[in-house]
Amino acid sequence: MFARLLLLLLVPADARRVRAGHSGRAILLEIEDTLGNEQREAIASRAPQMEELLKHTYMALPKNNRGAIGASIANYALHRLFLQLHSWQMKDLQPTQGAWHEHSPTAALKHAPQKLLDVFDERLNNFGLDLHELSVLAATIERLVRDEADMLLNVSFKALGFYSAQKLSASHAMNVMEAYMASYILGTDSFGEEAHRELSEENVRVLLKNIGSYPRWDEVKGLLQDFSSKNDADLDLSTMSNILLQTTDRFAQLEEGECQVLKNQLLTMEDRPGSGRVLLSDFYRPALHQGTLEFTESLDFLRQQGAIDESDPQSIRVIVPNYMMADSNCLASSEYFSVCCADPCEELMDQLEASLAAPSASPESLLDAASALPLGLTNRSFAAEGELSARLHEVADHHGGEVPLHGRLFAQWMHYAFPRHCPFPHVSGTTKRQSLTQFQAERHERAAFAEYKEMRELSETQDTREVKDFSMWSEDEELIDPSGNLNSNSDRSFWHLPMLLVLGTAATLLKFVGRSSGSVDHQKMV
Numbered sequence: 001m002f003a004r005l006l007l008l009l010l011v012p013a014d015a016r017r018v019r020a021g022h023s024g025r026a027i028l029l030e031i032e033d034t035l036g037n038e039q040r041e042a043i044a045s046r047a048p049q050m051e052e053l054l055k056h057t058y059m060a061l062p063k064n065n066r067g068a069i070g071a072s073i074a075n076y077a078l079h080r081l082f083l084q085l086h087s088w089q090m091k092d093l094q095p096t097q098g099a100w101h102e103h104s105p106t107a108a109l110k111h112a113p114q115k116l117l118d119v120f121d122e123r124l125n126n127f128g129l130d131l132h133e134l135s136v137l138a139a140t141i142e143r144l145v146r147d148e149a150d151m152l153l154n155v156s157f158k159a160l161g162f163y164s165a166q167k168l169s170a171s172h173a174m175n176v177m178e179a180y181m182a183s184y185i186l187g188t189d190s191f192g193e194e195a196h197r198e199l200s201e202e203n204v205r206v207l208l209k210n211i212g213s214y215p216r217w218d219e220v221k222g223l224l225q226d227f228s229s230k231n232d233a234d235l236d237l238s239t240m241s242n243i244l245l246q247t248t249d250r251f252a253q254l255e256e257g258e259c260q261v262l263k264n265q266l267l268t269m270e271d272r273p274g275s276g277r278v279l280l281s282d283f284y285r286p287a288l289h290q291g292t293l294e295f296t297e298s299l300d301f302l303r304q305q306g307a308i309d310e311s312d313p314q315s316i317r318v319i320v321p322n323y324m325m326a327d328s329n330c331l332a333s334s335e336y337f338s339v340c341c342a343d344p345c346e347e348l349m350d351q352l353e354a355s356l357a358a359p360s361a362s363p364e365s366l367l368d369a370a371s372a373l374p375l376g377l378t379n380r381s382f383a384a385e386g387e388l389s390a391r392l393h394e395v396a397d398h399h400g401g402e403v404p405l406h407g408r409l410f411a412q413w414m415h416y417a418f419p420r421h422c423p424f425p426h427v428s429g430t431t432k433r434q435s436l437t438q439f440q441a442e443r444h445e446r447a448a449f450a451e452y453k454e455m456r457e458l459s460e461t462q463d464t465r466e467v468k469d470f471s472m473w474s475e476d477e478e479l480i481d482p483s484g485n486l487n488s489n490s491d492r493s494f495w496h497l498p499m500l501l502v503l504g505t506a507a508t509l510l511k512f513v514g515r516s517s518g519s520v521d522h523q524k525m526v
Contacts, residue, residue: 027119027136034113043139050142051135054081058131060353060405062360062481068128071121072101072481076406078108078138084346087252088145088337089330099428100480108141110148110335116140145336149184149248150241151197152334156180157237159199167234177224177240177247182207184248185214187333189437216254223247248332252339255331259324259341262294266320267420272466274379276419277309277317281459288455297328299458301439301448306424306431311471314463321345321415321423327436328448338435345414345422348373352405360402363392370417378418387470388417398477408478416470427476 032040054077061073069077079093092110096102104124106117120137123129129137154164156179162168168176183199191203199207211217227243228235235243269282280299286292299316302308307322321343323329330338355369367389371382380388395409396402403410411425440447450458 027123027133030116030119031136031140034116039143043136043143046139046142047132047135050081050138051131053085054135054138055131056350056354056357057081058134059357060359062404062406062479064128066127068130069134070128070481071104071124073406074105074124074129074134074137075100075103076480077134078105078141080346080349081138082142082337083340083343084350086249086337087256087339087342089340090141090337092336094433095428099478101482105137105141108336109144112140112144141336145334146241146245148335149244150237152183153180153237153241153244155197155199156183156204159201159204161201164237167236168240169234170228173235173240174224174228177228177244178208178221179204180244181220181224181247181251182211184334185220185251185332186210189333216258219254220247220251223250251332255339256342259329262329263320263324263341265294266318266323270320271317271464274419276320276415276421277467278320279462279464280308280316280318281462281464283318284450284455284459288452288459296449296455297326298448298450298454300443301328301436302326304431304439305433306426309424309467309472312463312465312467315465315467316458316462317467319424321419321421325423327433327439330436333435343423345418348377348414348418348421349405356405359406360399360404362402363389363396366392366403377421380417380419382417388413391416391470391473398475404479406480408476412473416473424472427474428478 028040028044031043035043057077057080058069061069061077063069075093075095079090079095082088082090082093090108092103092107093105104121106120106124109117109120120129123133153176156176157164157166160172160176160179162172162176179199182204186207188199188203188207191199214220224243224247227246231239231243265286266278266283269278269285271277271279271282283295286294287296297305299308302318302323303310305322305326305328307319307326309317309319324341325343327338327340330340332339351373352366352369355372356365361369364384367382367384380386382388392403392413395413398409403413408425408427411422414422415424434442436448
């Protein structure tokens with residue numbers, strides 16, 4: 001009897017897993033109900049691939065007492081996923097002024113029925129998402145992005161006088177797909193708010209004329225030709241959609257090549273080897289002395305993007321990894337995302353998460369894991385007596401002995417450990433990141449870019465003196481979820497209470513059984 005009661009007390013762990021499985025199926029049924037069977041099947045088939053991509057990150061994420069993640073952590077995980085997978089800077093998954101908890105990841109489900117958003121939000125608010133449910137949400141967002149792409153393809157069909165139900169010859173299909181890629185790369189905002197739903201033939205003519213100045217346009221057309229050549233027959237909308245999906249992913253790779261060229265140029269101008277910082281006067285030098293178009297952003301825009309180190313106002317520096325993530329280096333903006341430079345720090349975090357498989361770790365474990373990362377990424381020392389080690393122990397002391405992997409202080413430590421690769425994490429609210437378009441709309445048409453006179457004056461007034469290392473370090477901590485679900489010991493503390501209850505109940509039952517047995521024995525003895 002006692003063993004059965006004890007087992008019943010331990011059942012909830014398995015029950016949670018069963019309920020999670022039922023919840024995942026329930027969400028897919030809701031997707032079928034709101035988006036249709038075809039969409040449900042597409043999302044269900046994509047979800048396992050998303051799960052594989054997310055599993056290492058998910059394992060290391062802080063979880064609530066149900067072993068699931070809440071809205072802010074889901075925001076963080078999905079933002080990282082899409083940036084790494086497609087180079088998509090998802091507009092509705094980005095932190096709001098540096099804070100991840102200001103909105104639900106369901107904000108990225110644009111144009112989805114409210115009922116579907118409610119299903120995900122209810123799960124997020126009441127239980128959190130397990131790995132499978134997070135993967136379904138990721139696959140749903142990706143599917144809606146693809147639907148938007150199909151809508152833009154329909155717009156290109158109509159603009160050139162075709163109907164989306166038509167099959168097109170190779171030459172006509174190429175015209176439509178080139179119109180699509182031109183509108184994808186350049187955007188359609190200049191034609192009005194509804195241009196993403198309807199373009200005129202004149203709009204397409206302007207796009208195709210302007211895209212000629214894009215340096216990789218011939219390569220993009222070559223990609224379209226290569227992917228199209230695998231089809232002998234006329235092309236329908238579905239076939240063209242698949243060709244364009246492959247082309248846009250390869251386009252992101254082309255753009256990443258451009259990002260690396262840009263980054264390498266900056267690194268040749270570092271104030272000292274391995275610092276990840278460039279003096280503002282050196283940043284403007286190519287434009288001032290060679291007439292290049294690169295590195296001409298205004299100081300106000302750079303500051304607003306969080307790309308400036310002003311710890312010494314007389315010797316301002318550009319922070320290379322923050323600059324690479326600036327909106328001026330993004331292209332191909334859609335309603336959902338912009339294609340931006342990859343964040344190499346995410347790959348480093350992936351490797352640390354896979355190695356540690358926990359939301360927090362001791363300073364010693366982190367130093368060992370960081371030392372095991374590929375050579376050549378930094379010239380900093382991870383020695384136990386070094387400055388990096390001392391700073392990491394300070395972070396651990398702040399948190400009672402272990403370092404949370406997903407907080408601002410550890411991100412700051414990663415920046416100083418890998419200054420060429422990891423952006424500096426500003427305290428939330430101190431920067432107000434806007435898109436290039438938004439920034440200029442609030443000021444004037446050329447506000448994001450400095451005039452020649454401004455660049456020259458800034459260059460002449462800047463001192464070239466050396467700035468101390470760790471000059472921007474601050475003790476401000478910000479966990480991804482300020483509600484407290486990010487306690488690095490949450491899994492341990494979660495089990496601690498139930499086990500105490502189980503043991504306490506077991507002790508009570510033993511006493512009860514003991515008394516009963518003793519009473520019976522006593523009666524027998526009498």
